[in-house]
Amino acid sequence: MDADKTCGRNADSGYVELAVEIFAMLADATRVRLILALREGEMSVNDLAEAVGKPQSAVSQHLAKMRLARMVSTRQEGTRVFYRLENEHARQLVTDAIFQAEHSLGGTPRHHHSTAETENP
Numbered sequence: 001m002d003a004d005k006t007c008g009r010n011a012d013s014g015y016v017e018l019a020v021e022i023f024a025m026l027a028d029a030t031r032v033r034l035i036l037a038l039r040e041g042e043m044s045v046n047d048l049a050e051a052v053g054k055p056q057s058a059v060s061q062h063l064a065k066m067r068l069a070r071m072v073s074t075r076q077e078g079t080r081v082f083y084r085l086e087n088e089h090a091r092q093l094v095t096d097a098i099f100q101a102e103h104s105l106g107g108t109p110r111h112h113h114s115t116a117e118t119e120n121p
Contacts (some may be wrong), residue, residue, distance in 0.1 A: 025069050026093060030054055031063050035071070035085065035094045040073065042084035 007045065008015035026032060030052055037043060037051040049056040063083055066072045070073055073092045075082045098109050 015104065021072075022069070022090075022093070025065065025071065026090070026097070028062070030058070031066060032094050032097070034062060034066065035058070035090050038072065038083060038085045039091055042082040044080050044082055 010017075018097055025107045026035075034048060037048055043051070045056055045060055046105040048063070051061040052059065063072060067074065068085050072083045075084070
């Protein structure tokens with residue numbers, strides 16, 4: 001059996017529309033920055049706001065949308081809420097998008113220079 005067809009990766013798959021929704025969710029620089037910030041592990045809203053240079057209220061709204069899309073999940077410790085990536089796929093999508101952006105600049109992209117750089121873009 002072809003793995004691509006059983007996983008829904010064919011042109012007529014019902015997952016295509018859902019994939020478009022994921023891309024729409026990632027079509028926001030703040031959300032991409034949040035995913036990049038969360039690559040190393042969980043962070044509080046305050047730490048994320050500082051990492052992406054946005055007000056806490058704006059970051060909270062983005063995280064709520066990302067949580068509904070099941071891109072992030074939470075853990076509560078007292079009154080603090082910590083966010084983490086739900087799985088590796090959002091991280092990989094953002095990493096691949098950054099790599100594609102490097103290609104659009106021409107020349108040899110940074111991620112082609114060494115293995116160490118591709119693991120930590």
